Amino acid sequence: MTKKLFAPPCGTGCAAAQMELFAAQAVAPAASAASAEFDFDAHEIVVVGDSGGKDSGATVHEVCTQADKAGQLDKVRVLHCDLGTTRRGHLVEWPGALEVARAHAAQYGVPFAVRRSKLWGSLWERIRSHGNWPGHFARFCTSDLKTAVGRDYVDEVGAELRLGRPVRAGYAMGMRAEESRARAKKPVLERNRMSGKGTLRVVTTWLPIHQLTTEQVWEIHRENGIESHEAYDQGMRRLSCRACPLAHTDDLVRSAQLNPELFDEYAEAEEEMGRPFKESITLRRIIERARS
Numbered sequence: 001m002t003k004k005l006f007a008p009p010c011g012t013g014c015a016a017a018q019m020e021l022f023a024a025q026a027v028a029p030a031a032s033a034a035s036a037e038f039d040f041d042a043h044e045i046v047v048v049g050d051s052g053g054k055d056s057g058a059t060v061h062e063v064c065t066q067a068d069k070a071g072q073l074d075k076v077r078v079l080h081c082d083l084g085t086t087r088r089g090h091l092v093e094w095p096g097a098l099e100v101a102r103a104h105a106a107q108y109g110v111p112f113a114v115r116r117s118k119l120w121g122s123l124w125e126r127i128r129s130h131g132n133w134p135g136h137f138a139r140f141c142t143s144d145l146k147t148a149v150g151r152d153y154v155d156e157v158g159a160e161l162r163l164g165r166p167v168r169a170g171y172a173m174g175m176r177a178e179e180s181r182a183r184a185k186k187p188v189l190e191r192n193r194m195s196g197k198g199t200l201r202v203v204t205t206w207l208p209i210h211q212l213t214t215e216q217v218w219e220i221h222r223e224n225g226i227e228s229h230e231a232y233d234q235g236m237r238r239l240s241c242r243a244c245p246l247a248h249t250d251d252l253v254r255s256a257q258l259n260p261e262l263f264d265e266y267a268e269a270e271e272e273m274g275r276p277f278k279e280s281i282t283l284r285r286i287i288e289r290a291r292s
């Protein structure tokens with residue numbers, strides 16, 4: 001039987017894109033799935049994937065608040081998956097996203113880690129190697145640059161603990177039901193058993209802000225003074241890769257206005273690869289709209 005991996009969070013368009021990856025093999029009901037309460041006693045570590053976006057900020061808040069209440073804040077770690085740069089040195093992610101993620105961890109006093117794919121120097125490199133853009137049916141961006149990185153990090157921390165048995169890890173993500181029908185169907189807690197190269201690990205994926213609305217997410221930020229990325233103030237609704245083929249075209253047009261050099265480089269790649277960035281629209285057209 002093919003075992004699927006859990007999928008760490010991505011800022012945005014990844015949302016719908018990652019859903020199938022979440023359908024990991026269920027081996028037992030999550031400890032407290034019925035009440036949707038995460039069982040800290042049943043896990044050695046809890047990793048929070050943080051892209052630097054608003055949902056990540058709210059997720060770190062929820063996880064740390066609950067962990068603190070349970071007297072187990074020492075189990076929490078925040079992980080940022082670094083997607084690297086383009087050939088010309090432009091960050092694939094929004095500049096400053098990593099720093100925002102770091103601030104989230106610092107606010108709650110938990111360890112912060114940045115990790116990058118061991119196979120790919122950047123998402124750009126992966127895309128150029130593939131010869132096409134990620135899409136709903138080719139989610140190599142998340143599987144290679146996020147899922148695999150999160151899995152390796154769980155193994156890394158598990159090895160540090162020297163348990164002599166598979167580490168039991170919680171993996172918290174900022175997915176919300178409001179974002180898509182696929183996300184709405186996701187359980188808040190899902191126990192998965194994953195095998196891979198090396199140590200076997202048992203992971204419970206946890207969506208602590210699954211039921212929150214966008215407004216509630218911002219409310220948590222306001223009430224708790226949580227740092228958010230300046231791109232939101234510049235009209236972006238979501239924070240993800242600066243150019244994500246799965247993002248809404250309106251967001252891409254705004255991003256192209258804010259990131260003209262990056263979009264020019266992506267548009268050149270689009271022409272070289274002979275593959276449209278999105279089925280519905282090319283990057284050249286997005287850039288034209290951004291300039292009009």
Ligand code: SF4
Binds near residue numbers: 141240
């Ligand atoms: S391109 Fe980036 S933001 Fe879009 S789905 Fe892939 S990793 Fe996520």
